[in-house]
Amino acid sequence: MPEYELYCFAQSGNAYRAALMLNLIGADWKPVFVDFFKGQSRTAEYRTQVNEMGEAPVLAHGGKKLTQSGVILTYLARRSGKYLPQGEDEELEALRWIIFDNQKVNGFLGPYRFLKNFAKPAGDPAVLAFFKGRIDGNLAIVNKRLENRKFLLGDRPTIADVSLAGYLYYPPEEFGFDIGKDHPAIAAWRERVKALPGWAHPYDLMPGHPLPA
Numbered sequence: 001m002p003e004y005e006l007y008c009f010a011q012s013g014n015a016y017r018a019a020l021m022l023n024l025i026g027a028d029w030k031p032v033f034v035d036f037f038k039g040q041s042r043t044a045e046y047r048t049q050v051n052e053m054g055e056a057p058v059l060a061h062g063g064k065k066l067t068q069s070g071v072i073l074t075y076l077a078r079r080s081g082k083y084l085p086q087g088e089d090e091e092l093e094a095l096r097w098i099i100f101d102n103q104k105v106n107g108f109l110g111p112y113r114f115l116k117n118f119a120k121p122a123g124d125p126a127v128l129a130f131f132k133g134r135i136d137g138n139l140a141i142v143n144k145r146l147e148n149r150k151f152l153l154g155d156r157p158t159i160a161d162v163s164l165a166g167y168l169y170y171p172p173e174e175f176g177f178d179i180g181k182d183h184p185a186i187a188a189w190r191e192r193v194k195a196l197p198g199w200a201h202p203y204d205l206m207p208g209h210p211l212p213a
């Protein structure tokens with residue numbers, strides 16, 4: 001049995017952060033498919049036995065179940081010593097970007113893509129327009145940060161970069177706009193992250209793609 005199990009599904013950028021980290025550190029892991037689109041994460045069973053918050057990802061390791069991708073990334077970085085921010089200043093800086101990402105970058109990209117691409121019927125145009133405004137503004141902040149740095153904290157990739165990867169590799173057609181074209185420093189960062197040993201695309205790393213017709 002593999003050392004780690006990750007409850008996840010292919011369309012989840014939140015889960016991708018954890019799956020990518022497991023691959024980047026060379027962990028022995030296997031995915032456990034969460035049938036999100038059939039409502040599995042909303043069932044009483046999931047909430048009592050897997051995650052009371054009703055979310056994926058969940059990392060199972062040696063009797064522990066960890067949730068929230070930021071917590072999972074921190075745990076894996078501490079255990080492996082890889083992608084770990086060094087010292088208090090870097091730890092706090094990484095946490096600052098992970099929170100900004102969770103709330104304002106991937107925190108908007110995820111629901112936007114869901115409403116545009118998967119929801120039936122698709123989301124209300126006014127809601128999509130609000131999200132798009134927030135996405136453009138927040139991606140511009142990240143783009144500026146990356147104009148003179150290789151990675152979010154500097155020359156070395158950390159868990160802050162793994163967090164930011166969340167929804168950034170899904171196809172532009174799923175969003176209806178091209179993140180890389182609009183934000184060139186993010187596009188260049190994306191190539192640097194892609195070149196890290198162990199990188200894989202979310203659709204190759206987690207089960208459930210393509211969705212059944």
Ligand SMILES: N[C@@H](CCC(=O)N[C@@H](CS)C(=O)NCC(=O)O)C(=O)O
Pocket residue numbers: 011012013014015041054055056057067068069070102110
């Ligand atoms: N901040 C959380 C977000 C997790 C999250 O929202 N996951 C989605 C799937 S992409 C989910 O399970 N949503 C269930 C729901 O909102 O009902 C993290 O980073 O782990």
